[in-house]
Amino acid sequence: MSRVTTVFKHPSGGFSLIEMMVVLVILAISLLLAGPAFTDLIRDNRLVSSVYSVRATLNLARSEALARRDRVVVCPSNVTGTGCVDSSNWSAGYIALMGSDVSAAVDAANPGGTRIHWENETNPAVTVSFVPKLVVFDTIGSALGSAGTFVFCDERGASKARGLVLTNAGTVAASVDSDANGIVEDGAGNDVSC
Numbered sequence: 001m002s003r004v005t006t007v008f009k010h011p012s013g014g015f016s017l018i019e020m021m022v023v024l025v026i027l028a029i030s031l032l033l034a035g036p037a038f039t040d041l042i043r044d045n046r047l048v049s050s051v052y053s054v055r056a057t058l059n060l061a062r063s064e065a066l067a068r069r070d071r072v073v074v075c076p077s078n079v080t081g082t083g084c085v086d087s088s089n090w091s092a093g094y095i096a097l098m099g100s101d102v103s104a105a106v107d108a109a110n111p112g113g114t115r116i117h118w119e120n121e122t123n124p125a126v127t128v129s130f131v132p133k134l135v136v137f138d139t140i141g142s143a144l145g146s147a148g149t150f151v152f153c154d155e156r157g158a159s160k161a162r163g164l165v166l167t168n169a170g171t172v173a174a175s176v177d178s179d180a181n182g183i184v185e186d187g188a189g190n191d192v193s194c
Helices: 017-068
Strands: 072-076 094-098 115-119 127-131 135-137 148-153 162-166 172-174
16 A cells, blocks of 8 residues: 655745846835925924024023113124124024123133023024114013014025024014915014015
């Protein structure tokens, strides 16, 4: 009598070359489609980060003016953070100085006593502009004569710009697009420009 033996082969647990190629093609297409969305997300986060940084500096300066009953000047700074520059471009950085006049310079004998904050802007993709160039908070926290709109732009232009409105009372608020045209407005209700 002869015996018949049946041998069953179990498939190996790997992927075939064709299966791996199909997965790689699907992954490449997904990345290709999602890439621009990630780029916009990164750009949006850079703008928001710059807005929050300026807003925090302004809020700190105002609260210090109120707490110490002394003037505080916030202005675009030179690269060493020792004084203000006469510019409406705040992209290179800005400082908050205690008890300063409009010439605003750090006291060399006591730099920690005059400079309460220095932000050395590290995001070259975002430009920050503000007219009337500097902010002066008085002893009651108002910013009379310093009201204006900080405009934050990147290479995408005004349609993606952000704004921060500083009022004469010293309060800070985000710019809004009240006319729904896709561009935020300044404190006077005009579209911001980059």
